[in-house]
Amino acid sequence: MAKRLVPLLDRVLVKRLEAPKSIGGILLPESAGTKLNEGTVVSVGPGRRDKDGSLIPMGVSTGDKVLLPQYGGSEIKLGDDDYFIFRDEDLLGILKD
Template identity: 55%
Template sequence: MAKRLIPSLNRILVEKIIPPSKTNSGILLPEKAPQLNSGKVVAVGPGARDRDGKTIPVSFKEGDTVLLPEYGGTQVKLGDKEFHLYRDEDILGTLHD
């Protein structure tokens, strides 16, 4: 049975994007090449609540490609895949092509 995790409050479930180690033509890329720490948003929580009990929606949506902080997040393993949970305010931004 496949499990699905729905984050609570203002948390975001992200699958990190692992950059390729070689090009399509088979050229090996150096490990020290500059790479962005990015990920794909898999699921988002409903949002945090303010003092009046109103929900503050999460800034990101499923499918967004986001820039992640170098450190932080909580590692979660579901089946054979690894994900990371971040708070909405820990995500640095959205990446666009």
């Protein structure tokens, strides 16, 4: 379902990585879990235009692992999964292996 959504302009569709549900064999309630600041880029828009109309390329591409800001982004639900849409400039960095 998410593959069909193409973000507009300089927006990026991200699937946030989920924190492990268990630490040391103890199951934690969902409210106690923390959000990870990492995600995987699912889809990117074409980029934005400058004053002259030239296309400014995106800084990330599909499949990149990115560092997300603690706040921001628009949460959307596609099927059973939750995704976030960020502007390219709001992403903090690309995580390399």
